[in-house]
Amino acid sequence: MPYRARPFGYPSRASMPDRRTALLAGLGLAATAVGGCALTASANDYRKGTLPIATGLADGVYYQYGRRLARLIGDRLPGVRASPDVTSGSLDNLRWLRWGGDRLAFTAADAAGTAVTAPGEPIRALARLYDDYLHLVVLESSNFRTIDDLRGHHVGVGAKGSGVELVARRVLAAAGLTELVTPMRIGLDYSAAALRSGLVDAFFWSGGLPTAGIAELAGRVPLRLIPLGGLAPEVRRHYGPYYRTATIPSGTYVNVDETQTIALANFLVGPASLDDGLAYRVTEILFRNRDALAAAVPSAELLDVGSAVQTDPVPLHPGALRYYRSVKR
Numbered sequence: 001m002p003y004r005a006r007p008f009g010y011p012s013r014a015s016m017p018d019r020r021t022a023l024l025a026g027l028g029l030a031a032t033a034v035g036g037c038a039l040t041a042s043a044n045d046y047r048k049g050t051l052p053i054a055t056g057l058a059d060g061v062y063y064q065y066g067r068r069l070a071r072l073i074g075d076r077l078p079g080v081r082a083s084p085d086v087t088s089g090s091l092d093n094l095r096w097l098r099w100g101g102d103r104l105a106f107t108a109a110d111a112a113g114t115a116v117t118a119p120g121e122p123i124r125a126l127a128r129l130y131d132d133y134l135h136l137v138v139l140e141s142s143n144f145r146t147i148d149d150l151r152g153h154h155v156g157v158g159a160k161g162s163g164v165e166l167v168a169r170r171v172l173a174a175a176g177l178t179e180l181v182t183p184m185r186i187g188l189d190y191s192a193a194a195l196r197s198g199l200v201d202a203f204f205w206s207g208g209l210p211t212a213g214i215a216e217l218a219g220r221v222p223l224r225l226i227p228l229g230g231l232a233p234e235v236r237r238h239y240g241p242y243y244r245t246a247t248i249p250s251g252t253y254v255n256v257d258e259t260q261t262i263a264l265a266n267f268l269v270g271p272a273s274l275d276d277g278l279a280y281r282v283t284e285i286l287f288r289n290r291d292a293l294a295a296a297v298p299s300a301e302l303l304d305v306g307s308a309v310q311t312d313p314v315p316l317h318p319g320a321l322r323y324y325r326s327v328k329r
Helices: 013-027 061-078 090-097 107-113 163-174 188-197 212-220 230-239 275-287 290-295 298-302 318-329
Strands: 049-054 080-085 104-108 123-139 154-156 182-184 202-207 224-225 242-248 259-271
Touching: 049 061, 049 090, 061 104, 061 224, 061 275, 061 290, 061 298, 090 104, 090 107, 090 163, 090 230, 104 107, 104 123, 104 163, 107 123, 107 318, 123 163, 123 212, 123 242, 123 275, 123 298, 123 318, 154 188, 154 275, 163 182, 163 202, 163 230, 163 259, 182 290, 188 202, 202 212, 202 259, 212 224, 230 242, 230 259, 259 275, 275 290, 275 318, 290 298
Parallel strands: 049 080, 049 104, 154 182, 154 202
Antiparallel strands: 104 259, 123 202, 123 224, 123 259, 242 259
């Protein structure tokens, strides 16, 4: 059965109307006008042309989400040629956004926090999409039960420029293991093969549930996830409020037990120069086609207006803000 659990921090469907109203009201999302202009003034006008979407590795959720989103944009916005680009992940995507123009990117909240005050063009958010869950993967046949057991061993920490590397190194520091493991900068695509061959003893991955690359690996070889939830307070204390304790439910991956870990939000973002009408329409596509997105990416089912506007520390893009005002009830 595909995974459909709703992570802590997202409202239940029954609670959505009240929470959505409160959150949108808190942002001052009046339903009629913005600065004296009607909401629909630019909703149907958007800039045509290319729209690259920076995603992540081909085995990860970012890429699967971006590929389906690009197809929907191409189908529903005549004149817009959207394409998903394979990248190393969040940090790589944020550097890529600095080029400006019409482009989108997926990023984790902690990586976005490093970009808010960086020089160059500011970034703006279209939506909070879903939560990433930090995985620390080992073979079930190994003796590794805690992160401390990895002292003196080789650990995959994600590809260079990835959000995985950012959070993995922060967790290792919180555990006092920065100098006590040998970090290997490899992405999910290489990590799975490296674990099976013994080139690494464990690897980190941060992604939505389930992540296709890990699901495929679990179908080939028995795995175990190392619990990390106890480190969440220490990581928060040193690196900011992006991290929380969460649970990867039993059955998310075949024969892998429930595991306490660390989670953080993911955003869809663009440069401040992203066309307002295009930002409006892409945000609209996210919500109107949530079921179509969720058919390819189960995490897409978690999208709702109440949580989507929670993009701190990244301000909402004016075009996205117009969309949220238009659907306020």
